[in-house]
């Protein structure tokens with residue numbers, strides 16, 4: 001199954017109750033051949049209306065993070081842990097995550113990025129198989145193994161940065177460092193002349 005076929009299946013998916021709030025399916029944006037995958041949590045209002053991930057305030061901040069780490073949309077593939085809209089402030093239920101996770105796993109197996117940057121606790125602990133008591137502070141900025149030599153670098157979600165001072169805040173600088181760390185995972189050292 002290719003990504004287009006997977007996206008079409010997800011667009012009419014009724015595997016969990018989140019489909020009831022879906023206006024437009026929100027699958028991914030960016031380059032399916034990118035070495036860096038970015039995985040957020042769940043689409044919000046702006047994404048639900050546009051059908052494109054990370055287009056609201058958090059998305060604008062993610063654009064700024066990419067710019068400040070010398071990345072473009074062509075360098076990354078951006079998706080979410082859960083594909084259908086969840087109203088702001090509502091906690092993500094594990095049943096929704098479990099129902100939707102196979103879509104993300106097929107995206108990972110198809111794209112085979114070098115590294116996945118997980119934004120926020122939900123995407124981080126679910127891809128790392130950790131329990132809900134895990135704190136972001138204990139895992140962010142570290143490099144973990146995923147499948148097939150793919151690495152995972154957890155960091156804060158842009159929404160968290162917005163709640164904690166925005167671009168001039170300490171969390172923003174931390175996320176920049178985490179993105180730079182993840183970018184290092186994509187370097188082909190064989191290409192560097194010594």
Ligand code: SF4
Pocket residue numbers: 010013014015016017018019082083084096099100
């Ligand atoms: S959130 Fe995922 S599992 Fe639930 S209906 Fe949407 S695509 Fe299907």
